[in-house]
Amino acid sequence: MVQLKNGNLLIKEHLSNSTMPAYTDDSTIHIASGCKWPAMTVIMKLVEQGKLSLTDTISKFYTNNEFSQQQSQITLLQLMTHTHGYGYFDDWVATLDINLQDSALGIAQGGQLNGKYVPKEDLKNPPGTTVLYGDIGMQIAGAIAEKVTGKGFNQLFLDLLGNPMGMVNAKFTAFDGEIGDNVAIADGFYVRMIDYANFMLMLMNGGVFKGQKILEKSSVDAILQDYTGNLKVDPSNSNYATNGKLSFGLGNWILNDGTRHSSNGIHKFYNYFDTQYNYLAIFYLRTKLDTQDKTDDLFDKLSLQIDKIVNSTSSFSQPTVTIKSTSFSQIIKLQILILTYIIFM
Template sequence: MRYLLFFLCLSVQAQTRYDFTAVSQRVQHWVDRGYYPGAAMAAWKDGKPVYERSFGTYTPETEVYIASAGKWLAAATIAAVVDDGKLSWDDPVSRWLPEFTDVKGKATLRQLLSHTSGYPDYQPKGLHPDNYQTPAEAVAAIRPLPADTLPGTVFHYGGLAMQVAGRMAELASGKEWEALFQEKIARPLGMSHTHFTPVDPTPGHNPMVGGGARSCVRDYVRFLLLIQQQGVWEGKRVLSEKAIAALEADQVSPARVNPGEFVEEVRGNTHQGLYGLGVWREELYPDGRAIQLSSPGWAGAYPWIDRISGVVGVFFAHIDVSRPNPEGFSSFLGSPVLGTMVRRTIMNPEPTGRPLIPVRKGMAQAGDAQLYYEIAGNGPPVILLHGYVLDTRQWDRQFTELAKNYTVVRYDLRGYGQSDLPRKAFLHADDLGKLLDALNIPRAHLVGSSLGAIVATDFAALHPERVLSLTVSGGGVSPDPGPDVPFSPEEKAKRQKEINEWREMRMPRTYLLAELRMNSTRPDENSPLFVAAARDWSAWAFLHIGPRCLLGSSVIPKLPALRMPVLVLHGEREPTAAAKASQALLDRVPHGRKVTLKSARMFANLDQPEAFTKALLAFLQAGK
């Protein structure tokens, strides 16, 4: 009964405090598409439940194999043995397994759990896979395999090394792995639905220590709360603070990290210290402490802890690969967007009481991607398109004001904010058209900043009959070639060099923040937005040779045919390239005019919000 009461108030709190509509729509879409037969999710903030929902065939207590989400549980179990003084993080393999006489025997327990041991990731093709063996049998099969690298030199994500770590814990404690996990973690936390069990019924078989656990959402939340509470559960210490610190610390540096690892793909982060012991360090503070920790599984499981928002969250599902694979959907890379969406919801809650202007949030389908949007107000439609690095939050100072007289829509472009990352060739202008279709908006006023200005211009050129007016700021026409022009070998080489330079810089968020501040005449006032944007940006476009998603210079011949009113809101101090881009538009449309906003740089709506909004409203009202 206490276990049920523990979760009783979830739905009420979620409804009264936070709007998780877009989160639920995202997961429901995955289930509707057949990616998952069902799913379950929960989020807690500051030790209190704020969201719980089940989808399809799942309930919060549905047990599911969680693949690599079990690595966090495994590392915590071993940490408990270290707490007992029976193991040391720096014990070499050979101390407990003397038959490891080659270089693999020199790897330490710390390196085994941080994927820096030099062991191969999985059993080579043609050998028995390492998923139906006891740790002792697994170790016997791993011992003859050659090492990939010297211990401590390269980060190489995989599972074999964790089998060896589990066997070391068995020998040190004198207990089998499942019994050890139950004693140290599961029973103290009341995780009655969580076990390291085989995926076949053969007695005595034990799946991978780092990939064979099964659990349910309600159980795993308890584990995350234990970690968030520095090893204490219901007033009793389960793990020491020292153990928690070891799990969360950078355990990779100075080993080499190759491009394309998980945190780069989902967060745009290429920092060196991307992994602790059994857990990814997705985002870091400048001093190296972890902001967001996670342990994603290939089949869709995604547990995380977010130090910024005070949230722990769990999403559990198990993918049916026959459906998403042909569509390019990756559950391993897709689920982490839920952490971003929950953070945004938590940190931008609806006002208590009745909001001044109700805001509807949701996800719209645009081809193979989902786009996050917000809509408010009544009247002629106005679409707000954000700039590079930024997202819907760029329009906070215009959104409510415009909604007094217009139906205002703002959305995250593909690759930004809470919208999907690109998976194949697309046009931002096509995405905008599909968004308008999904919202049943036949025609609208378009307002774009920077990248958004180019997207708005592209859409107006392709679909002039759907545009009531066009307002651009900090952009307008891209000088780059359009999508019909393939990348030349020289262009690809240049882009790859730029990508490598970004990776070598380890994508410091302080650098992005500095760039944003340099493009503002009110950097201190705009700093909260810039900090959030730099932290949340996926940097996908910076780290991939992606498709040409803008019409580029091919839009120029179409501009003289545009008959809608066009306004250029020019920042007096905006960069020369941005001024040229908007002037290229203004020079070619028949009904265009310019308003200069003094002391404004790239993002004029942020530097001069009152003047920007006033000029925009005057333009929109004149065109009624």
């Protein structure tokens, strides 16, 4: 799917081979880490409403020394930008049969899970000094959002983002899309491709969707700001860095010198929007490939083809131009079919 900032749809195709049915407009899939972006947008909406501040610390919400002295001083912003000092992941995020508050307290204190002791999560880096991509900080941020509102996180999503934008059947779930009470803030989300595109379109248009203000522009600017480009990158993340730098906004990767924002998911969900050429692209890939590397390669090749066409046609970048997308659609469809044939057949 490729769409312009002004809403013009350049292409939306559901392709498949003879052995696997295609998705449809109504297909909802689990997008794993792709949910980080809408999740952090929900929390940013609470900031906009004055219920939270990015400078709030954990100690403001967990007042009984549940977290260590160092961890209690971690800010909400650090929890949302992979700069909190925690590692990538732990059992307190993945376990299904606890709730989100139990998850946060388990991260802080450790305890029994399914008959065995699971330790607390210690910091790997001093807060605010190092960027290390992961799920733990956002899990705590989600627990804080529940704590200040008295609502479950999925209900917050529906109230603040899902329902206002008409996201049909979109929902937060437990880890890896499973059923459970422990909402995985950074990994559990089902959504339709067209609804995720609308979410990105809203951000591209300064918080406005179909004439309705979903977010203040200042909130959108905060979501898209680079918070980590000047920080040290943890050695475990060095493969993701460009020139030793790793740039994150609130829930999104910042790429191409700040002109591209993305929140991909490991289950073959790819997306980005480009602020230089004012378009977005989304790919859901249902394949039988066992390795992520091959689907990453396909996505990279498709992105290059789209870039070549969009970037070489200056009118595509103008938000007021009405596009007749037939030729674009046919070219992209051909490229997709050729690449799909070469890589998958």
